[in-house]
Amino acid sequence: MVDRGFELETRLRQREANDLKRALSPVDRVAERGYFAEPSGGNLPVLESEEALVFASNNYLGLTDDQRVQDAARQAAATVGTGAGASRLVTGDTLVHHDLERLLAETKRTERALTFSSGYAANVGTITALEPDVIFSDELNHASIIDASRLSDAEVVIYDHCDAGDLRAKLTARSERASESAPSAEAGSPAADESWLIVTDSVFSMDGTVAPLEAICSAAERFGAWVMVDEAHATGLYADGGGIVQSESLENRVHVQMGTLSKALASQGGYVAGSNELIELLVNDARSFVFSTGLTPPAAATASEALHVSRHSDAREKLWENVAHLRDGLEALGLDILGDSQILPVIIGDRRDALDLAAGLREREIVAPAIRPPTVPEGTSRIRIVPTAAHDEADIVTCLEAFQTVGNEVGLL
Known part of the structure:
Protein backbone atom coordinates (compact mmCIF):
# COMPACT_ATOMS: atom_id res chain seq x y z
CA MET A 1 0.00 0.00 0.00
CA VAL A 2 1.24 3.50 -0.82
CA ASP A 3 2.38 5.48 2.21
CA ARG A 4 1.33 9.09 1.82
CA GLY A 5 2.35 10.11 5.32
CA PHE A 6 5.32 12.13 6.52
CA GLU A 7 8.89 11.01 7.22
CA LEU A 8 9.10 12.73 10.60
CA GLU A 9 11.99 10.67 12.01
CA THR A 10 14.12 11.34 8.93
CA ARG A 11 13.46 15.05 9.12
CA LEU A 12 14.32 15.15 12.82
CA ARG A 13 17.54 13.18 12.31
CA GLN A 14 18.55 15.63 9.59
CA ARG A 15 17.99 18.57 11.92
CA GLU A 16 20.09 16.91 14.59
CA ALA A 17 22.90 16.19 12.13
CA ASN A 18 22.95 19.88 11.17
CA ASP A 19 22.97 21.12 14.79
CA LEU A 20 19.49 22.54 14.24
CA LYS A 21 17.40 20.36 16.54
CA ARG A 22 15.88 22.33 19.40
CA ALA A 23 14.35 21.10 22.63
CA LEU A 24 12.30 22.48 25.51
CA SER A 25 14.13 23.22 28.76
CA PRO A 26 11.61 24.17 31.47
CA VAL A 27 12.38 26.70 34.20
CA ASP A 28 10.68 27.07 37.58
CA ARG A 29 9.83 30.76 37.11
CA VAL A 30 10.21 33.62 34.64
CA ALA A 31 12.70 36.02 36.19
CA GLU A 32 16.32 37.14 36.05
CA ARG A 33 17.37 33.81 37.61
CA GLY A 34 15.82 30.39 37.95
CA TYR A 35 16.19 26.63 38.18
CA PHE A 36 16.20 24.87 34.81
CA ALA A 37 15.52 21.29 33.77
CA GLU A 38 17.31 19.29 31.11
CA PRO A 39 15.24 18.64 27.97
CA SER A 40 12.99 15.69 28.82
CA GLY A 41 10.85 15.17 25.73
CA GLY A 42 7.46 13.99 26.94
CA ASN A 43 8.70 12.96 30.38
CA LEU A 44 8.26 14.93 33.58
CA PRO A 45 11.05 17.56 33.84
CA VAL A 46 13.46 17.43 36.77
CA LEU A 47 14.85 20.76 37.93
CA GLU A 48 18.58 21.15 38.41
CA SER A 49 19.99 21.88 41.86
CA GLU A 50 21.87 25.05 40.88
CA GLU A 51 20.17 28.35 40.15
CA ALA A 52 21.17 30.01 36.88
CA LEU A 53 21.35 33.65 35.81
CA VAL A 54 19.14 34.34 32.78
CA PHE A 55 20.53 36.67 30.09
CA ALA A 56 18.27 35.50 27.26
CA SER A 57 14.82 36.70 28.25
CA ASN A 58 12.65 39.41 26.68
CA ASN A 59 11.43 40.26 30.19
CA TYR A 60 13.34 43.52 29.76
CA LEU A 61 12.01 45.42 32.77
CA GLY A 62 12.04 42.35 35.03
CA LEU A 63 8.35 42.79 35.85
CA THR A 64 7.14 39.19 35.58
CA ASP A 65 7.69 38.68 39.31
CA ASP A 66 7.00 42.28 40.38
CA SER A 313 9.24 54.10 38.08
CA ASP A 314 12.99 53.85 37.57
CA ALA A 315 12.76 50.44 35.84
CA ARG A 316 13.71 51.82 32.43
CA GLU A 317 16.67 53.69 33.89
CA LYS A 318 17.92 50.52 35.60
CA LEU A 319 17.66 48.56 32.36
CA TRP A 320 19.70 51.06 30.37
CA GLU A 321 22.34 51.24 33.10
CA ASN A 322 22.73 47.45 32.92
CA VAL A 323 22.84 47.54 29.12
CA ALA A 324 25.66 50.10 29.16
CA HIS A 325 27.64 48.17 31.79
CA LEU A 326 27.31 44.87 29.95
CA ARG A 327 28.09 46.31 26.53
CA ASP A 328 31.20 48.10 27.82
CA GLY A 329 32.41 44.92 29.52
CA LEU A 330 31.87 42.68 26.49
CA GLU A 331 33.59 45.14 24.19
CA ALA A 332 36.50 45.41 26.63
CA LEU A 333 36.97 41.66 26.19
CA GLY A 334 37.41 42.26 22.46
CA LEU A 335 34.05 40.78 21.47
CA ASP A 336 32.07 42.09 18.49
CA ILE A 337 28.72 43.47 19.68
CA LEU A 338 26.00 44.50 17.24
CA GLY A 339 23.06 46.79 17.73
CA ASP A 340 21.95 50.03 19.32
CA SER A 341 19.39 48.73 21.80
CA GLN A 342 18.97 46.58 24.91
CA ILE A 343 19.69 43.50 22.77
CA LEU A 344 23.42 42.74 22.65
CA PRO A 345 24.29 40.12 20.00
CA VAL A 346 27.82 38.79 20.52
CA ILE A 347 28.90 37.79 17.02
CA ILE A 348 30.92 34.56 16.98
CA GLY A 349 30.64 33.55 13.32
CA ASP A 350 31.08 29.80 13.30
CA ARG A 351 28.04 27.77 14.34
CA ARG A 352 30.05 25.24 16.33
CA ASP A 353 32.03 27.90 18.19
CA ALA A 354 28.80 29.65 19.18
CA LEU A 355 27.31 26.39 20.46
CA ASP A 356 30.49 25.61 22.43
CA LEU A 357 30.50 29.07 23.98
CA ALA A 358 26.84 28.81 24.95
CA ALA A 359 27.43 25.36 26.48
CA GLY A 360 30.40 26.66 28.48
CA LEU A 361 28.38 29.59 29.76
CA ARG A 362 25.59 27.22 30.75
CA GLU A 363 28.02 25.10 32.74
CA ARG A 364 28.76 28.26 34.71
CA GLU A 365 25.06 28.88 35.29
CA ILE A 366 24.68 31.63 32.68
CA VAL A 367 21.72 31.06 30.35
CA ALA A 368 22.46 32.65 26.96
CA PRO A 369 21.71 30.25 24.09
CA ALA A 370 23.45 30.31 20.73
CA ILE A 371 21.49 31.73 17.80
CA ARG A 372 22.49 30.10 14.51
CA PRO A 373 21.23 29.63 10.95
CA PRO A 374 18.56 29.62 9.68
CA THR A 375 17.48 32.16 12.31
CA VAL A 376 20.49 34.29 11.34
CA PRO A 377 22.60 34.20 8.14
CA GLU A 378 25.42 31.68 7.68
CA GLY A 379 28.68 32.86 9.24
CA THR A 380 26.94 35.12 11.79
CA SER A 381 26.12 32.70 14.60
CA ARG A 382 25.96 34.55 17.89
CA ILE A 383 25.13 34.64 21.54
CA ARG A 384 22.17 36.96 22.12
CA ILE A 385 22.75 38.65 25.47
CA VAL A 386 19.94 40.63 27.11
CA PRO A 387 20.14 42.10 30.61
CA THR A 388 17.00 43.10 32.49
CA ALA A 389 16.23 45.85 34.96
CA ALA A 390 16.12 43.18 37.68
CA HIS A 391 19.79 42.21 37.31
CA ASP A 392 22.08 43.85 39.84
CA GLU A 393 25.70 44.88 39.35
CA ALA A 394 27.00 41.57 40.73
CA ASP A 395 24.95 39.69 38.12
CA ILE A 396 26.49 41.72 35.31
CA VAL A 397 30.00 41.09 36.66
CA THR A 398 29.30 37.36 36.95
CA CYS A 399 28.16 37.26 33.33
CA LEU A 400 31.26 39.10 32.11
CA GLU A 401 33.58 36.85 34.11
CA ALA A 402 31.93 33.78 32.61
CA PHE A 403 32.40 35.17 29.09
CA GLN A 404 36.06 35.81 29.78
CA THR A 405 36.69 32.34 31.22
CA VAL A 406 34.77 30.38 28.59
CA GLY A 407 35.98 32.60 25.75
CA ASN A 408 39.58 31.75 26.67
CA GLU A 409 38.77 28.05 27.04
CA VAL A 410 37.21 27.74 23.58
CA GLY A 411 39.84 29.93 21.93
CA LEU A 412 37.66 32.94 21.11
CA LEU A 413 39.59 35.44 23.25
Whole structure:
Protein backbone atom coordinates (compact mmCIF):
# COMPACT_ATOMS: atom_id res chain seq x y z
CA MET A 1 0.00 0.00 0.00
CA VAL A 2 1.24 3.50 -0.82
CA ASP A 3 2.38 5.48 2.21
CA ARG A 4 1.33 9.09 1.82
CA GLY A 5 2.35 10.11 5.32
CA PHE A 6 5.32 12.13 6.52
CA GLU A 7 8.89 11.01 7.22
CA LEU A 8 9.10 12.73 10.60
CA GLU A 9 11.99 10.67 12.01
CA THR A 10 14.12 11.34 8.93
CA ARG A 11 13.46 15.05 9.12
CA LEU A 12 14.32 15.15 12.82
CA ARG A 13 17.54 13.18 12.31
CA GLN A 14 18.55 15.63 9.59
CA ARG A 15 17.99 18.57 11.92
CA GLU A 16 20.09 16.91 14.59
CA ALA A 17 22.90 16.19 12.13
CA ASN A 18 22.95 19.88 11.17
CA ASP A 19 22.97 21.12 14.79
CA LEU A 20 19.49 22.54 14.24
CA LYS A 21 17.40 20.36 16.54
CA ARG A 22 15.88 22.33 19.40
CA ALA A 23 14.35 21.10 22.63
CA LEU A 24 12.30 22.48 25.51
CA SER A 25 14.13 23.22 28.76
CA PRO A 26 11.61 24.17 31.47
CA VAL A 27 12.38 26.70 34.20
CA ASP A 28 10.68 27.07 37.58
CA ARG A 29 9.83 30.76 37.11
CA VAL A 30 10.21 33.62 34.64
CA ALA A 31 12.70 36.02 36.19
CA GLU A 32 16.32 37.14 36.05
CA ARG A 33 17.37 33.81 37.61
CA GLY A 34 15.82 30.39 37.95
CA TYR A 35 16.19 26.63 38.18
CA PHE A 36 16.20 24.87 34.81
CA ALA A 37 15.52 21.29 33.77
CA GLU A 38 17.31 19.29 31.11
CA PRO A 39 15.24 18.64 27.97
CA SER A 40 12.99 15.69 28.82
CA GLY A 41 10.85 15.17 25.73
CA GLY A 42 7.46 13.99 26.94
CA ASN A 43 8.70 12.96 30.38
CA LEU A 44 8.26 14.93 33.58
CA PRO A 45 11.05 17.56 33.84
CA VAL A 46 13.46 17.43 36.77
CA LEU A 47 14.85 20.76 37.93
CA GLU A 48 18.58 21.15 38.41
CA SER A 49 19.99 21.88 41.86
CA GLU A 50 21.87 25.05 40.88
CA GLU A 51 20.17 28.35 40.15
CA ALA A 52 21.17 30.01 36.88
CA LEU A 53 21.35 33.65 35.81
CA VAL A 54 19.14 34.34 32.78
CA PHE A 55 20.53 36.67 30.09
CA ALA A 56 18.27 35.50 27.26
CA SER A 57 14.82 36.70 28.25
CA ASN A 58 12.65 39.41 26.68
CA ASN A 59 11.43 40.26 30.19
CA TYR A 60 13.34 43.52 29.76
CA LEU A 61 12.01 45.42 32.77
CA GLY A 62 12.04 42.35 35.03
CA LEU A 63 8.35 42.79 35.85
CA THR A 64 7.14 39.19 35.58
CA ASP A 65 7.69 38.68 39.31
CA ASP A 66 7.00 42.28 40.38
CA GLN A 67 4.52 42.25 43.27
CA ARG A 68 2.42 45.10 41.84
CA VAL A 69 2.06 43.36 38.51
CA GLN A 70 1.22 40.01 40.05
CA ASP A 71 -1.37 41.62 42.34
CA ALA A 72 -3.05 43.19 39.30
CA ALA A 73 -3.32 39.77 37.64
CA ARG A 74 -4.74 38.18 40.79
CA GLN A 75 -7.32 40.92 41.25
CA ALA A 76 -8.47 40.68 37.63
CA ALA A 77 -8.85 36.92 37.90
CA ALA A 78 -10.84 37.26 41.10
CA THR A 79 -13.14 40.06 39.96
CA VAL A 80 -13.49 39.54 36.20
CA GLY A 81 -12.49 35.91 35.57
CA THR A 82 -9.52 33.85 34.48
CA GLY A 83 -10.50 33.87 30.81
CA ALA A 84 -12.50 36.02 28.42
CA GLY A 85 -14.71 33.06 27.57
CA ALA A 86 -15.47 34.15 24.01
CA SER A 87 -14.49 36.46 21.20
CA ARG A 88 -14.52 40.15 22.13
CA LEU A 89 -17.38 40.56 19.64
CA VAL A 90 -19.53 38.00 21.49
CA THR A 91 -19.24 38.20 25.29
CA GLY A 92 -15.47 38.40 25.80
CA ASP A 93 -15.22 42.21 25.92
CA THR A 94 -14.55 43.55 29.43
CA LEU A 95 -13.72 46.82 31.13
CA VAL A 96 -10.21 45.47 31.78
CA HIS A 97 -9.62 45.27 28.02
CA HIS A 98 -10.80 48.81 27.49
CA ASP A 99 -8.69 50.15 30.34
CA LEU A 100 -5.57 48.60 28.81
CA GLU A 101 -6.43 49.86 25.33
CA ARG A 102 -7.01 53.38 26.67
CA LEU A 103 -3.61 53.33 28.36
CA LEU A 104 -1.89 51.95 25.26
CA ALA A 105 -3.44 54.64 23.07
CA GLU A 106 -2.35 57.32 25.54
CA THR A 107 1.20 55.95 25.66
CA LYS A 108 1.46 55.53 21.89
CA ARG A 109 -0.19 58.96 21.38
CA THR A 110 -2.91 57.67 19.09
CA GLU A 111 -6.70 57.87 19.03
CA ARG A 112 -7.29 54.23 19.89
CA ALA A 113 -5.68 50.83 20.42
CA LEU A 114 -6.85 47.23 20.11
CA THR A 115 -5.45 44.13 21.79
CA PHE A 116 -4.98 40.70 20.19
CA SER A 117 -4.29 37.26 21.65
CA SER A 118 -0.64 37.45 20.50
CA GLY A 119 1.75 39.71 18.65
CA TYR A 120 1.71 37.20 15.79
CA ALA A 121 -2.09 37.52 15.59
CA ALA A 122 -1.83 41.32 15.65
CA ASN A 123 0.51 41.40 12.65
CA VAL A 124 -1.37 38.79 10.65
CA GLY A 125 -4.76 40.30 11.40
CA THR A 126 -3.72 43.87 10.67
CA ILE A 127 -1.78 43.35 7.45
CA THR A 128 -4.38 41.05 5.93
CA ALA A 129 -7.23 43.37 6.95
CA LEU A 130 -5.54 46.35 5.28
CA GLU A 131 -5.30 44.35 2.02
CA PRO A 132 -2.32 46.27 0.59
CA ASP A 133 -1.45 45.87 -3.07
CA VAL A 134 2.28 46.20 -2.40
CA ILE A 135 4.24 45.64 0.82
CA PHE A 136 7.78 46.99 1.24
CA SER A 137 9.40 44.92 3.97
CA ASP A 138 12.78 45.10 5.72
CA GLU A 139 14.75 41.94 4.92
CA LEU A 140 15.09 41.07 8.64
CA ASN A 141 11.47 41.62 9.66
CA HIS A 142 9.91 39.20 12.12
CA ALA A 143 8.42 35.93 10.88
CA SER A 144 4.91 37.13 11.73
CA ILE A 145 5.32 40.04 9.30
CA ILE A 146 6.64 37.69 6.62
CA ASP A 147 3.76 35.26 7.10
CA ALA A 148 1.19 38.08 7.19
CA SER A 149 2.58 39.47 3.95
CA ARG A 150 2.23 36.08 2.27
CA LEU A 151 -1.34 35.68 3.52
CA SER A 152 -2.28 39.15 2.28
CA ASP A 153 -1.61 38.18 -1.36
CA ALA A 154 0.20 41.49 -1.81
CA GLU A 155 3.23 41.93 -4.03
CA VAL A 156 6.13 41.92 -1.54
CA VAL A 157 9.24 44.01 -2.16
CA ILE A 158 12.17 43.37 0.18
CA TYR A 159 14.58 46.21 0.93
CA ASP A 160 18.02 45.97 2.56
CA HIS A 161 18.10 45.92 6.35
CA CYS A 162 17.63 49.37 7.89
CA ASP A 163 18.56 50.96 4.57
CA ALA A 164 16.27 53.89 3.81
CA GLY A 165 18.22 54.59 0.63
CA ASP A 166 17.47 51.14 -0.73
CA LEU A 167 13.84 51.55 0.31
CA ARG A 168 13.61 54.82 -1.66
CA ALA A 169 15.15 53.09 -4.68
CA LYS A 170 12.62 50.24 -4.45
CA LEU A 171 9.76 52.74 -4.07
CA THR A 172 10.99 54.66 -7.10
CA ALA A 173 11.28 51.52 -9.23
CA ARG A 174 7.82 50.32 -8.22
CA SER A 175 6.37 53.78 -8.89
CA GLU A 176 7.82 53.80 -12.39
CA ARG A 177 6.25 50.41 -13.05
CA ALA A 178 2.90 51.61 -11.76
CA SER A 179 3.06 54.76 -13.89
CA GLU A 180 3.83 52.76 -17.01
CA SER A 181 0.82 50.51 -16.39
CA ALA A 182 -1.43 53.51 -15.64
CA PRO A 183 -0.47 56.38 -17.99
CA SER A 184 -3.22 58.61 -16.65
CA ALA A 185 -1.68 58.61 -13.17
CA GLU A 186 0.41 61.58 -12.15
CA ALA A 187 4.04 61.19 -13.25
CA GLY A 188 6.28 59.77 -10.55
CA SER A 189 3.39 58.57 -8.42
CA PRO A 190 1.87 55.11 -7.98
CA ALA A 191 -1.33 54.19 -9.75
CA ALA A 192 -4.19 55.98 -8.05
CA ASP A 193 -5.96 52.78 -7.02
CA GLU A 194 -2.88 50.97 -5.68
CA SER A 195 -2.19 50.83 -1.92
CA TRP A 196 1.35 50.61 -0.53
CA LEU A 197 2.42 49.58 2.98
CA ILE A 198 5.95 49.89 4.34
CA VAL A 199 6.48 47.52 7.28
CA THR A 200 9.46 47.40 9.62
CA ASP A 201 10.40 46.34 13.11
CA SER A 202 11.64 49.26 15.17
CA VAL A 203 14.10 47.18 17.24
CA PHE A 204 15.25 43.98 15.55
CA SER A 205 15.35 41.06 17.96
CA MET A 206 18.38 39.17 16.60
CA ASP A 207 20.63 42.12 15.65
CA GLY A 208 19.58 44.72 18.21
CA THR A 209 19.53 47.30 15.42
CA VAL A 210 17.08 50.21 15.34
CA ALA A 211 15.24 51.12 12.15
CA PRO A 212 15.79 54.65 10.72
CA LEU A 213 12.14 55.52 11.17
CA GLU A 214 12.38 59.23 10.35
CA ALA A 215 14.02 58.46 6.99
CA ILE A 216 11.50 55.69 6.32
CA CYS A 217 8.63 58.09 6.99
CA SER A 218 10.15 60.66 4.65
CA ALA A 219 10.44 58.08 1.88
CA ALA A 220 6.87 56.96 2.47
CA GLU A 221 5.53 60.50 2.29
CA ARG A 222 7.32 61.08 -1.01
CA PHE A 223 5.31 58.23 -2.57
CA GLY A 224 2.08 58.37 -0.58
CA ALA A 225 2.69 55.05 1.18
CA TRP A 226 1.53 54.10 4.67
CA VAL A 227 4.03 53.07 7.37
CA MET A 228 3.52 50.24 9.86
CA VAL A 229 6.03 49.81 12.69
CA ASP A 230 6.35 46.70 14.85
CA GLU A 231 7.43 47.92 18.31
CA ALA A 232 7.50 44.45 19.92
CA HIS A 233 11.00 44.91 21.35
CA ALA A 234 10.62 48.63 22.08
CA THR A 235 7.25 49.04 23.80
CA GLY A 236 7.67 50.14 27.40
CA LEU A 237 11.36 50.96 27.10
CA TYR A 238 11.51 54.45 25.61
CA ALA A 239 9.86 57.87 26.02
CA ASP A 240 7.16 57.71 28.72
CA GLY A 241 6.86 53.95 28.29
CA GLY A 242 6.46 54.14 24.53
CA GLY A 243 8.74 52.89 21.79
CA ILE A 244 11.05 54.26 19.12
CA VAL A 245 8.09 55.99 17.47
CA GLN A 246 7.60 58.00 20.66
CA SER A 247 11.29 58.67 21.25
CA GLU A 248 11.49 60.20 17.76
CA SER A 249 8.05 61.91 17.95
CA LEU A 250 6.78 60.21 14.80
CA GLU A 251 3.23 59.40 15.95
CA ASN A 252 1.70 61.62 13.28
CA ARG A 253 3.79 60.06 10.51
CA VAL A 254 3.41 56.35 11.36
CA HIS A 255 -0.05 55.09 10.41
CA VAL A 256 0.02 51.75 12.25
CA GLN A 257 1.88 51.06 15.50
CA MET A 258 1.96 47.43 16.53
CA GLY A 259 3.55 45.89 19.61
CA THR A 260 3.43 43.06 22.12
CA LEU A 261 2.45 42.75 25.76
CA SER A 262 4.68 39.70 26.26
CA LYS A 263 8.10 41.32 26.55
CA ALA A 264 8.71 44.45 28.62
CA LEU A 265 5.05 44.42 29.73
CA ALA A 266 5.41 40.97 31.34
CA SER A 267 2.14 39.60 29.99
CA GLN A 268 0.79 37.89 26.87
CA GLY A 269 -0.76 39.27 23.71
CA GLY A 270 -0.30 41.99 21.13
CA TYR A 271 -1.81 45.34 20.23
CA VAL A 272 -2.28 47.78 17.39
CA ALA A 273 -2.54 51.55 17.93
CA GLY A 274 -3.64 54.13 15.42
CA SER A 275 -6.61 56.14 14.21
CA ASN A 276 -10.21 55.48 15.18
CA GLU A 277 -10.90 54.35 11.62
CA LEU A 278 -8.02 51.86 11.68
CA ILE A 279 -9.23 50.26 14.90
CA GLU A 280 -12.83 50.10 13.66
CA LEU A 281 -11.62 48.32 10.53
CA LEU A 282 -9.64 45.79 12.58
CA VAL A 283 -12.59 45.11 14.91
CA ASN A 284 -14.61 44.18 11.83
CA ASP A 285 -12.09 42.71 9.37
CA ALA A 286 -9.07 41.34 11.27
CA ARG A 287 -9.83 37.61 11.28
CA SER A 288 -7.31 36.88 14.04
CA PHE A 289 -9.29 39.28 16.26
CA VAL A 290 -12.82 38.40 15.17
CA PHE A 291 -12.35 34.64 15.41
CA SER A 292 -10.16 34.44 18.55
CA THR A 293 -11.16 34.39 22.18
CA GLY A 294 -10.36 37.72 23.77
CA LEU A 295 -7.19 38.36 25.71
CA THR A 296 -7.57 36.94 29.22
CA PRO A 297 -8.53 39.57 31.85
CA PRO A 298 -5.46 38.74 34.02
CA ALA A 299 -3.19 39.24 30.97
CA ALA A 300 -4.82 42.59 30.21
CA ALA A 301 -4.55 43.75 33.82
CA THR A 302 -0.93 42.57 34.01
CA ALA A 303 0.00 44.59 30.93
CA SER A 304 -1.83 47.67 32.25
CA GLU A 305 0.04 47.62 35.54
CA ALA A 306 3.38 46.84 33.86
CA LEU A 307 2.90 49.79 31.52
CA HIS A 308 2.09 52.00 34.51
CA VAL A 309 5.28 50.82 36.26
CA SER A 310 7.30 51.44 33.10
CA ARG A 311 6.03 55.00 32.90
CA HIS A 312 6.23 55.93 36.58
CA SER A 313 9.24 54.10 38.08
CA ASP A 314 12.99 53.85 37.57
CA ALA A 315 12.76 50.44 35.84
CA ARG A 316 13.71 51.82 32.43
CA GLU A 317 16.67 53.69 33.89
CA LYS A 318 17.92 50.52 35.60
CA LEU A 319 17.66 48.56 32.36
CA TRP A 320 19.70 51.06 30.37
CA GLU A 321 22.34 51.24 33.10
CA ASN A 322 22.73 47.45 32.92
CA VAL A 323 22.84 47.54 29.12
CA ALA A 324 25.66 50.10 29.16
CA HIS A 325 27.64 48.17 31.79
CA LEU A 326 27.31 44.87 29.95
CA ARG A 327 28.09 46.31 26.53
CA ASP A 328 31.20 48.10 27.82
CA GLY A 329 32.41 44.92 29.52
CA LEU A 330 31.87 42.68 26.49
CA GLU A 331 33.59 45.14 24.19
CA ALA A 332 36.50 45.41 26.63
CA LEU A 333 36.97 41.66 26.19
CA GLY A 334 37.41 42.26 22.46
CA LEU A 335 34.05 40.78 21.47
CA ASP A 336 32.07 42.09 18.49
CA ILE A 337 28.72 43.47 19.68
CA LEU A 338 26.00 44.50 17.24
CA GLY A 339 23.06 46.79 17.73
CA ASP A 340 21.95 50.03 19.32
CA SER A 341 19.39 48.73 21.80
CA GLN A 342 18.97 46.58 24.91
CA ILE A 343 19.69 43.50 22.77
CA LEU A 344 23.42 42.74 22.65
CA PRO A 345 24.29 40.12 20.00
CA VAL A 346 27.82 38.79 20.52
CA ILE A 347 28.90 37.79 17.02
CA ILE A 348 30.92 34.56 16.98
CA GLY A 349 30.64 33.55 13.32
CA ASP A 350 31.08 29.80 13.30
CA ARG A 351 28.04 27.77 14.34
CA ARG A 352 30.05 25.24 16.33
CA ASP A 353 32.03 27.90 18.19
CA ALA A 354 28.80 29.65 19.18
CA LEU A 355 27.31 26.39 20.46
CA ASP A 356 30.49 25.61 22.43
CA LEU A 357 30.50 29.07 23.98
CA ALA A 358 26.84 28.81 24.95
CA ALA A 359 27.43 25.36 26.48
CA GLY A 360 30.40 26.66 28.48
CA LEU A 361 28.38 29.59 29.76
CA ARG A 362 25.59 27.22 30.75
CA GLU A 363 28.02 25.10 32.74
CA ARG A 364 28.76 28.26 34.71
CA GLU A 365 25.06 28.88 35.29
CA ILE A 366 24.68 31.63 32.68
CA VAL A 367 21.72 31.06 30.35
CA ALA A 368 22.46 32.65 26.96
CA PRO A 369 21.71 30.25 24.09
CA ALA A 370 23.45 30.31 20.73
CA ILE A 371 21.49 31.73 17.80
CA ARG A 372 22.49 30.10 14.51
CA PRO A 373 21.23 29.63 10.95
CA PRO A 374 18.56 29.62 9.68
CA THR A 375 17.48 32.16 12.31
CA VAL A 376 20.49 34.29 11.34
CA PRO A 377 22.60 34.20 8.14
CA GLU A 378 25.42 31.68 7.68
CA GLY A 379 28.68 32.86 9.24
CA THR A 380 26.94 35.12 11.79
CA SER A 381 26.12 32.70 14.60
CA ARG A 382 25.96 34.55 17.89
CA ILE A 383 25.13 34.64 21.54
CA ARG A 384 22.17 36.96 22.12
CA ILE A 385 22.75 38.65 25.47
CA VAL A 386 19.94 40.63 27.11
CA PRO A 387 20.14 42.10 30.61
CA THR A 388 17.00 43.10 32.49
CA ALA A 389 16.23 45.85 34.96
CA ALA A 390 16.12 43.18 37.68
CA HIS A 391 19.79 42.21 37.31
CA ASP A 392 22.08 43.85 39.84
CA GLU A 393 25.70 44.88 39.35
CA ALA A 394 27.00 41.57 40.73
CA ASP A 395 24.95 39.69 38.12
CA ILE A 396 26.49 41.72 35.31
CA VAL A 397 30.00 41.09 36.66
CA THR A 398 29.30 37.36 36.95
CA CYS A 399 28.16 37.26 33.33
CA LEU A 400 31.26 39.10 32.11
CA GLU A 401 33.58 36.85 34.11
CA ALA A 402 31.93 33.78 32.61
CA PHE A 403 32.40 35.17 29.09
CA GLN A 404 36.06 35.81 29.78
CA THR A 405 36.69 32.34 31.22
CA VAL A 406 34.77 30.38 28.59
CA GLY A 407 35.98 32.60 25.75
CA ASN A 408 39.58 31.75 26.67
CA GLU A 409 38.77 28.05 27.04
CA VAL A 410 37.21 27.74 23.58
CA GLY A 411 39.84 29.93 21.93
CA LEU A 412 37.66 32.94 21.11
CA LEU A 413 39.59 35.44 23.25
